Amino acid sequence: MISVTTPTIEGHHIVRYHGIVFGEVIQGVNALKDLSAGLTNFFGGRSVSYEEELLHSRESAIHEMENRASALGANAVVGVDIDYEVLGTGNNMLMVTASGTAVYID
Numbered sequence: 216m217i218s219v220t221t222p223t224i225e226g227h228h229i230v231r232y233h234g235i236v237f238g239e240v241i242q243g244v245n246a247l248k249d250l251s252a253g254l255t256n257f258f259g260g261r262s263v264s265y266e267e268e269l270l271h272s273r274e275s276a277i278h279e280m281e282n283r284a285s286a287l288g289a290n291a292v293v294g295v296d297i298d299y300e301v302l303g304t305g306n307n308m309l310m311v312t313a314s315g316t317a318v319y320i321d
Contacts, residue, residue, distance in 0.1 A: 220294065235314060
């Protein structure tokens, strides 16, 4: 499966459009990672634990979007957009959404 942010894929012709597809992931951050990130925030530096959660959530959202595109008969997704949002009472949940147009290319 090819997924790109552009509306076309160089060297390929879009044969069919299958519609918009989404992949959503809502990931909670556990107390240990929250504590670690709080210390990093206090002392400065990068929060590796949060970065790992973000990376995992983004990859999962893209994978989910590609699976939904494949189920429609597509072999690519064009115009991919990734959105992030913090949710929850204590802002301790991360929502990542991947969306794009499922297409069949030659």
